[in-house]
Amino acid sequence: MKNRIENKFQELKKNKAKAFIAFITAGFPNLSATEKLIYALDSAGADIIELGVPFSDPLADGPTIQSASYLALKNGTNLKKIFEVVKKARAKTEVPIALMTYYNPVFHYGEELFIRDCVKCGVDGVIIPDLPPEEATTLISLARKNNIATVFFVSPTTSVKRMRFAAQKATGFIYYVSTTGVTGERRNLAKNIFDNVRKIKQLTHKPVCVGFGISNSSQAKEILKVADGVIVGSAIIKKIAENKTCPNLNEKVKKFVFTFKKEIK
């Protein structure tokens, strides 16, 4: 069977469409809400869902995702429970799901068991911001054998040599970090995004998606002139935080995702 993330990009390419990738923190505001949010994002047209596995020390995240992670951990969220949610969701949806987390929870869980549970529960890819490809040898080889995508990062400070390295090691897509810094909404886009994405695309045929700091649909539209997809995280988390006690939480999030989908089609 082909990987759902790779299938999705093939399908998008055929339709000359771009990917909208939605990030949510699993367990925020709680795990049953997470399951419902997966369905909501799917029906709103999110092409891929990044499910954040909360970590106590999220050093690549800004305040929005930090506080979502903190609350999720307080709720008792852990990898095992997140796998169960994905497994349950797989009965109802084929939307590609990637887990985004830090390395220690995965390392402590055991990389072999982690990949096995990804396969068992229907997780399609892993994204670990503090695991550069040179430290990921074990994880990459386990993931390859099991058809799980390993997404790696390129940032504004990445040399061409490292770009080539990341492009070679990444499967699923390449994650271009729009700016130096942590996750979180930004008013302005960095100017060098376009040049850098073009540079990466000259080195590889793999899809390049841009994340960090994208907070509205016009920014997304701008970026998609060069990139194959955009990743929106903090802006969605903020929407969830604002409406977390609201009975219409899913509708509100759906509506927010629609604003992006409308612009980028």
Next chain:
Amino acid sequence: MKLPDKKGYFGVFGGKFVPETLMSLLDELTKVYYSLAKDKNFKKEFEFYLKEYAGRPTNLYFAKRLSQHFKNLKIYLKREDLLHTGAHKINNTLGQILVAKKMGKTRIIAETGAGQHGVATATVCALMGLKCEIYMGSEDIERQSLNVYRMNLLGAKVIPVESGSKTLKDAMNEAIRDWVTNVNNTFYLIGSVAGPHPYPVMVRDFQSVIGKEARAQFMKKEGRLPDALVACVGGGSNSMGLFHQFFNDKSVKMIGVEAAGFGLNSKKHAATLKRGSIGVLHGSKENILQTADGQIEIAHSIAAGLDYPGVGPEHSYYQSIKRAEYVSVTDNEALEGLKLLSETEGIIPALESSHAIAYLNKLSRKVKGKKSVIVCLSGRGDKDVSTIKEII
């Protein structure tokens, strides 16, 4: 075999677990550092500042009354507490600020727990005329208000960190977030033998002056090597600074003393090597305190400088090959150690260093015959007086 290896590993410990944005910078820093380490002029400049500014060499002082107290131990104190700013931290900050200058960085950031590293960083920034911002947990700010004031006097900005446990680990998270954001002009001056490669090796090298001096001084006084070295371990920079030069002297026992806080079974301690397990924190694979889910646990010690749930990867390596032994003493035992040294020698040690002193009590009961020991007196206790006053 020379360690760390090319990838920054000491056995299975170490490495570079950081966001991609920092990888090119770390590669550059590694290149610059290894070339400076071989550069005679750099060495000369570093030694100049150590001698003329920091006050090296520090004495290896025979603690006669303390030795008499234990009867079977001949104790020498390596007096890092006599250095400018009051602790061994200045050795490392002088080294790194020179590296930062060579790299053309204009802004320095650092994390601090007890405030000693923050003060030492603010000091060298003032000395070199560089902008300095220090991240410090808000709980530590309260515990170490005197050091906060010192940093301000030195022209540094102290940024309170309110996230997580509000102590050293969170200050380090926040410093790394700043670093990722301002990577082009900013140098992150890490205070311990922790963090991603090349920091553990760079900090170890800068602190190795402790062991180099102590070894030669002891040889001169005693005509032989000591039987044991004792030093406290938080992140582990003063202990590694002392230990590393004795690595090949197999007869010399190395003892690292961790903070047992309220006791090893209390869940409120900082004994990473004794009670932690392998994991990844702040850029390196090392022993850490973690939950069953791989979340980082909050450490506790009365000594803010030991209050850290990780430890330098080289210590994890020393423990794994049994080159060093790691032990622990509680908050209360450390306070006893502080009183003991104050009353027998007229030296008030820092709460961190008091852990090393306190362990002598256990060592004295364990050894057979008379043994000679070098204790690293990593810092002076002035900064802790208000904390101690509340307790004793």
